[in-house]
Amino acid sequence: MGTAVLEMEATGTVPNASSKIILGVKRMKEKQLNKKKWIPNKKERDLVWTALGMAFLIVFLGSWYYHHAFPQSFNTRTFKGVFKEFGSYARLPLLFVFSHYVLTVILRKKIVKNLVRTITIKLLKLTRQWHVPVAILSLALVTLHVIGVFLYGFRLDFSYVSGLIALIVLIPVPISGLFRYRKLDKKWHWTTGLIFTLLFLIHSF
Incomplete structure (x- = not known):
């Protein structure tokens, strides 16, 4: 048995004690390096960068x-x-982004139970994972809409004024969202995001 284990270690199929230590040190260094970055989670960071690239492409092609x-x-x-x-x-992705807040409230208030609660938890995980990338893409569409408005010419009526107010409220939303990664936003992201969603819906419908 011992000989078999030694042979497996020699061929690299089973890591020996020293390789385990090296692997552990490497993982610790990777975790420390990730913590220094603004978005600690690598998978989430990659999704954000991909979404940013797509957003810039959308704005460029639209312009x-x-x-x-x-x-x-x-x-x-x-x-x-x-x-x-x-x-x-932009409505559909923004509603998806907003659904993250709705699902969070439903779970915190314990509105649903049993199977419905299990389904809600799974949906919350999905919306949490894609919250930022989808928000970035929706911002690209909103940016194209705003560019078009000012190229066309601003008017002093309900539609334009309500849109302008929604745009002003929108500005701190992504900024406070960045601070959420460091837990520094003090619920500003939640508050401004909710107000913007309501104003956007008023403006759209």
Whole structure:
């Protein structure tokens, strides 16, 4: 038995004591290195960077489309319909982002039990994992919508003013979201996110 173990260690199939120590030290160093980064979790960090890359691509291509599809004038009914569509596209991902807050409240208040609670927990894990990446993509669509509004020309009516107020409230949302990774936001992300969602829904509908 002992000979078999020694042979397995020699071939590398079973790590010996020294290799286990080296592996443990490497893992500790990786954890310390991750803690120094703003987003400690590597998988989450990769998702965020991927979403940021996609968001910049969406904004770039959308802006390019604006200027090449409407070279003569932005002050047309067709162009208005286009930038309004980008605002409409942002609704679904924003509702997904907001669902994270709803599911959290449901579990904290113990509104559901048994099987429904189990399903809610699984949904919460899903929305938590994709909360930031989906939020970033929705911000890209909102950015395209805002760019289109100002290219078209700002108007002093309910739709434009409510949108402007929602935009002002939106600014601290991603900033406070960054501070959440270091537990420094003091619930500002929750509060501003909720207010923005309500204002966005008022503006959209």
